Amino acid sequence: MALKVEESNVQDLNRRAASGCRFCGASLHHTFVDLGMSPLCESYLSADELNAMEPFYPLHVYVCEQCFLVQLEEYVSPAHIFTEYAYFSSYADTWLQHARSYTELMTSRFGLHSSSQVVEVASNDGYLLQYFVAQGIPALGIEPAANVAKVAVEKGVPTLVEFFGVTCAQRLVAAGQQADLLLGNNVLAQVPDLNDFVGGLKILLKPHGVLTLEFPHLMRLMAGNQFDTIYHEHFSYFSFITVEKIFAAHGLTLFDVEELSTHGGSLRIYARHSEDRTKPVCPSVAALRRDEEEAGFTQMACYTAFAEQVKATKRALLAFLIDAKRAGKTIAGYGAPGKGNTLLNYCGIRTDFLDYTVDRNPYKQGKFLPGTRIPIYHPDKIQATQPDYVLILPWNFKEEIMQQLAYVRTWGAQFVVPIPEVNVV
Numbered sequence: 001m002a003l004k005v006e007e008s009n010v011q012d013l014n015r016r017a018a019s020g021c022r023f024c025g026a027s028l029h030h031t032f033v034d035l036g037m038s039p040l041c042e043s044y045l046s047a048d049e050l051n052a053m054e055p056f057y058p059l060h061v062y063v064c065e066q067c068f069l070v071q072l073e074e075y076v077s078p079a080h081i082f083t084e085y086a087y088f089s090s091y092a093d094t095w096l097q098h099a100r101s102y103t104e105l106m107t108s109r110f111g112l113h114s115s116s117q118v119v120e121v122a123s124n125d126g127y128l129l130q131y132f133v134a135q136g137i138p139a140l141g142i143e144p145a146a147n148v149a150k151v152a153v154e155k156g157v158p159t160l161v162e163f164f165g166v167t168c169a170q171r172l173v174a175a176g177q178q179a180d181l182l183l184g185n186n187v188l189a190q191v192p193d194l195n196d197f198v199g200g201l202k203i204l205l206k207p208h209g210v211l212t213l214e215f216p217h218l219m220r221l222m223a224g225n226q227f228d229t230i231y232h233e234h235f236s237y238f239s240f241i242t243v244e245k246i247f248a249a250h251g252l253t254l255f256d257v258e259e260l261s262t263h264g265g266s267l268r269i270y271a272r273h274s275e276d277r278t279k280p281v282c283p284s285v286a287a288l289r290r291d292e293e294e295a296g297f298t299q300m301a302c303y304t305a306f307a308e309q310v311k312a313t314k315r316a317l318l319a320f321l322i323d324a325k326r327a328g329k330t331i332a333g334y335g336a337p338g339k340g341n342t343l344l345n346y347c348g349i350r351t352d353f354l355d356y357t358v359d360r361n362p363y364k365q366g367k368f369l370p371g372t373r374i375p376i377y378h379p380d381k382i383q384a385t386q387p388d389y390v391l392i393l394p395w396n397f398k399e400e401i402m403q404q405l406a407y408v409r410t411w412g413a414q415f416v417v418p419i420p421e422v423n424v425v
């Protein structure tokens with residue numbers, strides 16, 4: 001019976017959201033930032049594709065005047081983006097460490113054991129669930145990209161290949177599966193049908209279960225001017241206040257929250273069924289809500305000011321590049337991350353400014369950046385060509401990169417860090 005009520009709630013919310021805000025359905029009138037037309041940021045080109053056209057989609061972000069959800073319209077079908085996803089989580093050592101310490105924290109805080117059930121939505125290649133499996137705690141992954149899910153299964157992590165939502169959750173419950181710990185890292189932003197997704201979480205969670213989600217924090221994105229982390233693959237950008245509203249509408253209460261340094265500043269939220277009184281709401285919840293209120297997150301002016309800051313960054317970066325080129329300097333890029341593609345396409349920076357970029361990932365070497373078609377080489381190219389400036393595209397790793405590339409100082413080169421503001425060091 002309870003299941004029926006939740007289902008009709010999701011259908012109501014969905015009906016409203018069909019033509020406007022992804023959560024509340026209000027029509028979208030206010031621009032958060034308009035980054036123009038851009039290709040999908042992970043669509044690297046090979047040499048034989050250079051004579052073909054590329055699809056470009058608007059990267060126009062709105063903010064809802066009712067619930068303040070910052071969002072992109074759904075320009076690209078999620079099936080197109082996610083069914084053969086190239087990102088394998090296990091490639092990043094720091095990310096694996098993060099996953100391992102999360103599993104230890106959850107196991108001790110919530111007393112998980114051999115008869116508990118852990119379920120991860122968007123479980124990728126099993127990078128996280130493998131640590132629960134190693135502890136003998138039953139784990140199930142749900143992952144829409146078949147090629148990535150296959151790697152998880154080979155590691156011993158049972159994985160269903162599908163998109164998560166109400167239908168998937170109902171089928172699992174009917175088969176006798178519900179979660180003591182339900183988690184999703186870096187998936188909430190990528191969900192096109194937000195109400196169906198959160199409605200599914202509500203259904204799959206056991207009566208006293210715990211739900212945790214991690215996602216980039218809008219307050220950090222804005223404070224750090226991280227507009228280059230806006231991609232077509234990220235449909236929504238969340239403040240704590242808005243995410244709390246969305247979960248409350250689905251009968252879920254946030255009872256704790258942590259601020260993490262991952263992805264330029266993320267939140268880890270802890271949720272439970274609203275009717276589950278066994279877990280009191282921690283002071284962290286009211287504290288973060290108050291921080292956001294004080295920063296203006298319940299007023300439209302706070303959001304609409306962001307666009308001007310982004311335009312100022314574009315002007316400053318172009319002014320630097322134009323001056324450098326007029327002075328006859330050479331400029332190389334470092335890195336070929338998705339965020340670099342948003343930045344370069346928005347600013348219109350091609351090989352007229354940046355001779356090339358380099359990346360340590362062998363899959364990207366020999367390819368070209370989407371849209372700007374800047375060639376990607378092995379990092380040795382920097383030593384061979386001795387550019388005057390190195391533009392660091394993955395600015396979140398700038399310290400590490402400047403250390404690795406300290407040798408460029410021998411010929412007097414300088415680093416250019418574009419975000420949060422253009423800085424030459």
Ligand SMILES: [Zn+2]
Nearest residue numbers: 021024064067
């Ligand atoms: Zn809304």
